Amino acid sequence: MSPSNDPQATKVCVVTGGNRGLGVSIVEALAQANATVAMIYNSAKDAEEVADRLSKKWGQTIRAYKCNVSEADIVKSTFAQIEKDLGEIHGVVANSGISVVKPALELGKEDFDKVFGVNVLGVFNTAQAAAALWVERKHPGSIVVISSMSDTIVNSPIQQVFYNSSKGAVSNLTRCLAMEWAPHNIRVNNVNPGFIETDQTMHMDATLRENQCKEVPLGRFSKPYEQAGQVVYLLSKYSSYQTGSSIYIDGGYLCW
Numbered sequence: 001m002s003p004s005n006d007p008q009a010t011k012v013c014v015v016t017g018g019n020r021g022l023g024v025s026i027v028e029a030l031a032q033a034n035a036t037v038a039m040i041y042n043s044a045k046d047a048e049e050v051a052d053r054l055s056k057k058w059g060q061t062i063r064a065y066k067c068n069v070s071e072a073d074i075v076k077s078t079f080a081q082i083e084k085d086l087g088e089i090h091g092v093v094a095n096s097g098i099s100v101v102k103p104a105l106e107l108g109k110e111d112f113d114k115v116f117g118v119n120v121l122g123v124f125n126t127a128q129a130a131a132a133l134w135v136e137r138k139h140p141g142s143i144v145v146i147s148s149m150s151d152t153i154v155n156s157p158i159q160q161v162f163y164n165s166s167k168g169a170v171s172n173l174t175r176c177l178a179m180e181w182a183p184h185n186i187r188v189n190n191v192n193p194g195f196i197e198t199d200q201t202m203h204m205d206a207t208l209r210e211n212q213c214k215e216v217p218l219g220r221f222s223k224p225y226e227q228a229g230q231v232v233y234l235l236s237k238y239s240s241y242q243t244g245s246s247i248y249i250d251g252g253y254l255c256w
Contacts, residue, residue: 012086013235014079016040016069016126017096019047021198022146024054025224026093029232031058035091038082040067042096061086069096069122072129079129088139091235092130094123095146099163112162119166120173127177131186140185144234147171147190149250157208167192171246178244187243189234194250195221217252 013030017023018039027037031054039054041047041064051064063085067078083089098118100111127143134141150160151167171190178188195201195212201221213220227249233239234247248254 011090012036013091014038015093019044019050023095025228029228031060036061039064070117072125075125075129091142093144094126104161115162142235143188145174147192149194175244190246192248194253197221
């Protein structure tokens with residue numbers, strides 16, 4: 001299958017958290033599939049530069065939009081601006097996510113609100129804004145939520161109680177939305193990555209990284225593009241009968 005031959009992949013897609021890490025690879029994969037991409041970011045100073053660089057690299061329209069996904073009204077107004085600039089939205093990737101790493105006994109409400117505000121409420125706001133447009137127009141659509149294998153495991157010894165809990169919540173949120181919006185032909189699916197090579201993980205403790213690699217049957221971290229291809233598939237016509245799924249791309253980690 002060549003995503004570039006898929007007419008659905010040539011339309012307008014929104015990617016939250018698209019300016020860094022896995023998000024950049026998703027934006028690039030969609031651009032390679034001829035999509036016009038709106039790259040949503042929150043505070044990065046270089047987001048406009050990243051969008052310009054990727055646009056020139058792939059010869060596709062890629063624009064950056066500043067948006068706090070935790071605020072529903074801001075998300076809705078951002079989607080309206082995207083459609084004004086780029087045209088009707090056809091696919092959405094809810095990729096924004098954060099973590100607070102500290103012992104559970106040191107966590108507080110501020111930490112909870114920070115993590116769940118982005119990882120759960122932010123995903124809901126993003127999905128809701130897209131679905132509202134599609135339901136009103138009676139158009140189909142596809143939403144891909146980037147969850148994690150941490151929705152199932154605790155990722156010991158990393159102490160990230162709220163992150164793991166938020167991923168469990170968002171994976172179930174995806175199934176709930178898939179069920180509710182299926183009559184409107186709006187599909188909602190999860191991609192659940194395992195360990196990924198990003199700037200953040202490449203600078204983690206070497207011993208911890210080595211030990212994590214040993215726990216993965218394939219013996220290594222994922223390259224970001226190995227996750228991004230699944231996202232393109234879920235936004236394409238080739239997945240038109242798939243909704244409510246959680247697809248784990250973890251190198252076999254959950255086989256243990």
